[in-house]
Amino acid sequence: MEFPSKAFVDRLVSTLNDDVAFAAASRWSDVKVLLRFGDNSYWMKLYGGRIIDHMAYFPMANPLGWDYAISAPLVTWQSLRDGRRALGHLLDRGEIAVDGNLLQANRLYESTHLLLSAVRDLKLD
Numbered sequence: 001m002e003f004p005s006k007a008f009v010d011r012l013v014s015t016l017n018d019d020v021a022f023a024a025a026s027r028w029s030d031v032k033v034l035l036r037f038g039d040n041s042y043w044m045k046l047y048g049g050r051i052i053d054h055m056a057y058f059p060m061a062n063p064l065g066w067d068y069a070i071s072a073p074l075v076t077w078q079s080l081r082d083g084r085r086a087l088g089h090l091l092d093r094g095e096i097a098v099d100g101n102l103l104q105a106n107r108l109y110e111s112t113h114l115l116l117s118a119v120r121d122l123k124l125d
Contacts, residue, residue, distance in 0.1 A: 001124050001125050002124070003037075003077070003078075003081065003124060004037035004038070004040045004042075004074070004077070005040075006042075006056055008122065008124070009035070009042045009054060010054075011122060012115075012118055012119060012122055013044070013051045013054050015118050015122060016051055016114070016115060016118055017050050017051055019114065019118070021114055022049075022111055022114045022115070022118075023049035023050065024049070025108070025110040025111040025114055026046050026049050026050075026108060026111035027048065027049040028048075029046040029047060029048065029049065029108055029111065030046070030047050030048075031045075031046050031067040031068070031101075031104050031108065032044070032045050032046075032064060032065060032066040032067050033045075033046060033066060033067065033068060033069070033070065033112075033115075034057055034066040034068070034069040034070070034071070034100075035069075035070050035071075035115075036069060036070065036071030036072070037072075037074055037077050038072075038073050038074030038075075038077070039074075040056075040074075041056070041057035041058075041059075042054060042055070042056055042057055043055050043056075043057040043062055043064065043066060045064075046108070046111070066100065067100055067101045067104045067105075068098060068099065068100035068101050068102065068104055068105040069097075069098070069099050069100050070096065070097070070098055070112060070115070070116070071096070071097050071099070072090070072095060072096040072097065076090060076095050076096060077096075077119070080096070080116075080119070080120050081119070081120055087113070087116055087117060087120060091113075091116070096116065098112065
């Protein structure tokens, strides 16, 4: 499995859907999140504490849109994944950017943090 790839995102979704803390943090969610790893984008639908759908995202080909996006250049994601940079530092400095409906994004801050922690910690096989 490579990072980033559809297989990685499939495993990320499975991991998050098995996480009790993620379920609690996103229990009242009803949002569409765009996760951008450099040029690779993935759409996720969070509803009621679970990611109920996800897919590769192609602009102009996905009529569902998104509420907020979490994005960074691939080199930034790699520095998070290999432990060179701390998640909080990357978020505080805006190197991992959150954009779009910031009211929704801020309301789901804890679930976003758990999602990013899972991106950091997910092992490649």
